[in-house]
Amino acid sequence: MQLNASRIKVLQAQDDLVTDMLKSASKELLRISRDHLTYKKLLKTLIVQSLLRLKEPAVLLRCRKEDLQLVDLVLESARNEYANKARNQNNKNTLFVPIT
Structure with missing residues (x-):
């Protein structure tokens, strides 16, 4: 007991x-x-992190109505950052086998 x-x-x-x-x-x-500057950075970072975790070819991004303009502002930058990071992650996972 x-x-x-x-x-x-x-x-x-x-x-x-x-x-x-x-x-x-x-x-x-x-x-x-x-604080729009800090929040803008946070939104971008969260979008990039989410894309990296999901690893999906297409994603539907949902946000609050009051965040829509801010999300629109950071979306292209987030896409570019995601593309760079995803490319770098793929390069890290490449295995090179020596020629024998």
């Missing part, structure tokens, strides 16, 4: 930490979204 109570306390503590982190992240994101 004590073991279960102990596990429940641990799970509750973990849940509390995650909840606090989500609240903190939401507040920070709201603060950053008011």
